[in-house]
Amino acid sequence: xxxxxxxxxxxxxxxxxxxxxxxxxxxxxxxxxxxxxxxxxxxxxxxxxxxxxxxxxxxxxxxxxxxxxxxxxxxxxxxxxxxxxxxxxxxxxxxxxxxxxxxxxxxxxxxxxxxxxxxxxxxxxxxxxxxxxxxxxxxxxxxxxxxxxxxxxxxxxxxxxxxxxxxxxxxxxxxxxxxxxxxxxxxxxxxxxxxxxxxxxxxxxxxxxxxxxxxxxxxxxxxxxxxxxxxxxxxxxxxxxxxxxxxxxxxxxxxxxxxxxxxxxxxxxxxxxxxxxxxxxxxxxxxxxxxxxxxxxxxxxxxxxxxxxxxxxxxxxxxxxxxxxxxxxxxxxxxxxxxxxxxxxxxxxxxxxxxxxxxxxxxxxxxxxxxxxxxxxxxxxxxxxxxxxxxxxxxxxxxxxxxxxxxxx
Amino acid sequence: xxxxxxxxxxxxxxxxxxxxxxxxxxxxxxxxxxxxxxxxxxxxxxxxxxxxxxxxxxxxxxxxxxxxxxxxxxxxxxxxxxxxxxxxxxxxxxxxxxxxxxxxxxxxxxxxxxxxxxxxxxxxxxxxxxxxxxxxxxxxxxxxxxxxxxxxxxxxxxxxxxxxxxxxxxxxxxxxxxxxxxxxxxxxxxxxxxxxxxxxxxxxxxxxxxxxxxxxxxxxxxxxxxxxxxxxxxxxxxxxxxxxxxxxxxxxxxxxxxxxxxxxxxxxxxxxxxxxxxxxxxxxxxxxxxxxxxxxxxxxxxxxxxxxxxxxx
Numbered sequence: 001x002x003x004x005x006x007x008x009x010x011x012x013x014x015x016x017x018x019x020x021x022x023x024x025x026x027x028x029x030x031x032x033x034x035x036x037x038x039x040x041x042x043x044x045x046x047x048x049x050x051x052x053x054x055x056x057x058x059x060x061x062x063x064x065x066x067x068x069x070x071x072x073x074x075x076x077x078x079x080x081x082x083x084x085x086x087x088x089x090x091x092x093x094x095x096x097x098x099x100x101x102x103x104x105x106x107x108x109x110x111x112x113x114x115x116x117x118x119x120x121x122x123x124x125x126x127x128x129x130x131x132x133x134x135x136x137x138x139x140x141x142x143x144x145x146x147x148x149x150x151x152x153x154x155x156x157x158x159x160x161x162x163x164x165x166x167x168x169x170x171x172x173x174x175x176x177x178x179x180x181x182x183x184x185x186x187x188x189x190x191x192x193x194x195x196x197x198x199x200x201x202x203x204x205x206x207x208x209x210x211x212x213x214x215x216x217x218x219x220x221x222x223x224x225x226x227x228x229x230x231x232x233x234x235x236x237x238x239x240x241x242x243x244x245x246x247x248x249x250x251x252x253x254x255x256x257x258x259x260x261x262x263x264x265x266x267x268x269x270x271x272x273x274x275x276x277x278x279x280x281x282x283x284x285x286x287x288x289x290x291x292x293x294x295x296x297x298x299x300x301x302x303x304x305x306x307x308x309x310x311x312x313x314x315x316x317x318x319x320x321x322x323x324x325x326x327x328x329x330x331x332x333x334x335x336x337x338x339x340x341x342x343x344x345x346x347x348x349x350x351x352x353x354x355x356x357x358x359x360x361x362x363x364x365x366x367x368x369x370x371x372x373x374x375x376x377x378x379x380x381x382x383x384x385x386x387x388x389x390x391x392x393x394x395x396x397x398x399x400x401x402x403x404x405x406x407x408x409x
Numbered sequence: 410x411x412x413x414x415x416x417x418x419x420x421x422x423x424x425x426x427x428x429x430x431x432x433x434x435x436x437x438x439x440x441x442x443x444x445x446x447x448x449x450x451x452x453x454x455x456x457x458x459x460x461x462x463x464x465x466x467x468x469x470x471x472x473x474x475x476x477x478x479x480x481x482x483x484x485x486x487x488x489x490x491x492x493x494x495x496x497x498x499x500x501x502x503x504x505x506x507x508x509x510x511x512x513x514x515x516x517x518x519x520x521x522x523x524x525x526x527x528x529x530x531x532x533x534x535x536x537x538x539x540x541x542x543x544x545x546x547x548x549x550x551x552x553x554x555x556x557x558x559x560x561x562x563x564x565x566x567x568x569x570x571x572x573x574x575x576x577x578x579x580x581x582x583x584x585x586x587x588x589x590x591x592x593x594x595x596x597x598x599x600x601x602x603x604x605x606x607x608x609x610x611x612x613x614x615x616x617x618x619x620x621x622x623x624x625x626x627x628x629x630x631x632x633x634x635x636x637x638x639x640x641x642x643x644x645x646x647x648x649x650x651x652x653x654x655x656x657x658x659x660x661x662x663x664x665x666x667x668x669x670x671x672x673x674x675x676x677x678x679x680x681x682x683x684x685x686x687x688x689x690x691x692x693x694x695x696x697x698x699x700x701x702x703x704x705x706x707x708x709x710x711x712x713x714x715x716x717x718x719x720x721x722x
Binding site: 002005006009012013016017241242245246247249250251252253254255256 | 461462463483486487489491493494495496497498499500501502506510511513514515516558
C-alpha cells in the first residue's frame with residue numbers, strides 16, 4: 001500500500017509540473033503531425049491514388065517494353081506518369097518532388113533483352129529522398145520479374161522446338177505467347193505463400209483495415225516511442241530532487257525497504273507513460289484514423305510492455321543523474337539516439353540492411369515494429385508477442401541496472 | 410524493558426581508512442533530553458545515522474527501546490522519529506500534503522492519519538498555513554514542518570540532528586520551546602547540536618564529541634566541574650600573537666592559551682589575579698590589548714579545556 005502512496009505522491013508532483021504536459025502530450029502530438037505531413041508529401045486526400053508517382057518515358061517500340069509497363073502498373077507502391085516526353089522535364093520533376101523517380105526505357109531495349117543481353121534502364125532519383133529509393137526498389141523488382149519471364153519464355157520455346165512441338169516458323173509467336181503468360185503469372189502466381197497471423201483476416205476472409213497509405217502510420221508510433229522517453233524527464237528530476245533534499249534518505253528511516261521505495265517510484269513512471277501512450281493512441285485512432293483499436297488485445301499488450309520498458313529507463317536515468325540538468329541530458333541523449341537508430345524518424349525499410357540490423361538492438365525498433373504490425377500490416381496479438389517479449393527483457397535489464405546504481409543519498 | 414530508551418555500546422564506523430566514529434558508548438534515559446554536542450565533523454551525525462538504521466555500524470551495537478539496530482532494525486525504526494539536518498520535504502506539495510504523505514509512510518491511514526496531521530499542524534503552529542506550498546515557506550517554517558513529519562506516528566524517541574541550523578532567532582526559539590514541550594509530554598529526545606547554549610538550555614545529559622569520540626559525558630553541572638572554577642579570558646591584540654602567547658603561557662594561574670582567527674583564549678584560575686599580569690606582559694613585549702572578555706565556566710570552556718580548541722572550530 002505504501003508503494004502506491006509513494007507513487008501517488010510522485011504522480012501529484014509530476015502533474016503539477018508544467019513541463020510534464022509539454023513533454024508528455026504537446027510535443028508528441030506536434031511532432032506526430034509534423035513528421036506525418038513530411039512523410040505525406042506525395043500523398044493526397046482519400047480519393048487520390050496513394051502510390052508514389054514515377055515518371056515514365058518509353059523510347060522503345062517493342063512488346064517487351066510494353067510488358068515492363070504491365071509489370072510496373074501492377075505495383076501497389078508506384079504509379080506511372082506517362083505524360084512527359086522530355087528527359088530534362090523528367091529530371092526537373094524529380095528534383096522538384098513532383099515525382100518520386102523517373103524511368104526511361106532506351107530504344108532497342110526489348111530487342112536486346114530478348115536476345116539475352118542486359119540493357120540498363122535509366123532511373124532518375126533523388127538519393128536524399130526516401131520515397132525515391134522506395135520507387136527505385138520497386139522498379140528493380142519489376143525488371144527482375146521481366147527478366148525472369150523472358151528466361152521462362154526462352155526456355156519454353158527452346159524446349160518446344162527440341163521436342164518438335166512447334167516448327168521454326170512458329171517460334172516468334174510461341175515466344176510471345178509464353179512471355180505473355182509468364183507476365184500474367186506474376187500478377188496471380190499459381191502457387192502463393194499465405195502468411196496468416198491472428199487478426200490479419202476477419203471471418204469473412206476480407207482483409208482488415210490497414211494504414212499503409214496513411215501518412216501518420218509511421219509518425220504516430222514513432223513519436224510515441226520517442227516521447228515516452230522524453231516524458232520521463234520530470235519523473236527523473238523528482239527522483240534527483242528527492243535525493244538532494246534528503247527525502248529519499250528519510251524514507252529509509254520508515255520501515256519501507258529499499259526495494260519498495262524503488263518500486264513506488266517505478267510505479268509512478270509506469271503509470272505516467274502508460275497514460276501518455278493511451279492518450280496518444282486515442283489521438284491516433286480518433287483524429288489520425290489509425291486502426292490501433294482494431295486489435296485491442298495486441299495494442300494493450302504492446303502498450304503495457306512499452307510503458308514497462310520506458311519506466312525502467314526512467315528509473316535508470318533517475319539513478320544516474322546527480323542534478324536536474326543531468327536528468328534532462330540523460331533523458332534527451334537516449335531519446336535522440338534510440339529514436340534515431342530505432343527508426344522512429346525514418347522507416348527502417350528505407351535504411352540499408354546493416355542499419356536495420358543495428359536498429360533491432362534498440363527497444364524503440366521493436367516498439368515501432370510491434371505498433372506497425374498492428375496499424376500498418378493489420379496483424380494481431382500473435383505478431384506482437386516477440387516485440388512484447390523483447391521490450392520486457394529491456395525493462396528487466398534497465399531495472400536491474402537502476403537498482404544496482406541507485407543511491408539514496 | 411529497561412530504564413534506557415537508547416543504549417549505545419562501543420559503536421564504530423569507518424569508511425575505509427577514515428574513522429568517523431571510534432567506540433562511542435552512552436545511554437539515554439527514558440523521558441530525558443540527551444544532547445550530543447560537538448563541532449562539525451565530530452561524528453554526531455554518523456552516530457545518529459547508525460541509531461536511525463541508515464548506516465550499519467562497523468563494530469558495536471545500539472538498542473532502541475530494547476531493539477537492536479543491527480539485528481532488528483525494523484522494530485528499532487518504528488520506535489524512532491527522525492528529524493534530519495536537511496529539510497527533507499517536498500517543495501511542490503503543501504504542508505498538509507507533506508505531513509499526510511509522511512504519515513502514510515509511517516503506516517497511518519484514514520481518520521487516524523487526519524487527526525494526527527491536525528494535531529501536528531497545531532503543535533508546530535502552522536494550522537493556518539497548512540495549504541501553503543513548502544517551497545514558499547520561510548526557513549523556520551520549513552524546519553517546523555520537518556520536525557512535525559517525525560512526530561506523526563507518535564514515536565517513543567525523537568532524534569533531532571541539528572534542527573536549528575540556518576534559521577532566524579524567532580524560529581529557533583519556537584523550536585527549542587517545542588522540544589521542551591515534547592519532552593514534557595514524556596517523549597525522549599536525542600538532540601545533536603554544535604551550539605553550546607542549546608545543549609545547556611535543553612539537556613538533562615550532554616555528551617561532548619570530538620573527532621569521532623565522546624570526550625566528556627554528564628549533566629551540565631558535572632561537565633563544568635571538569636574545568637573546576639577556571640575562567641575563560643578572550644583577548645584581541647594589535648600585533649602578531651606568537652610572542653605574547655608564549656609569555657602569557659608562563660604567567661602563574663594560566664593553564665591554557667590558544668588562538669583562533671585573531672582571538673586568543675586563556676583558561677585561568679582567577680581572572681582578577683591573572684588579568685593585570687597579562688597586561689604587564691603585553692606592555693613588556695610592545696603589544697596592545699584591544700579587547701578583553703571574561704566568561705564564567707561553561708561548556709565552551711570545557712571543550713577548550715579538553716581539546717585545546719574552541720567549539721566553533
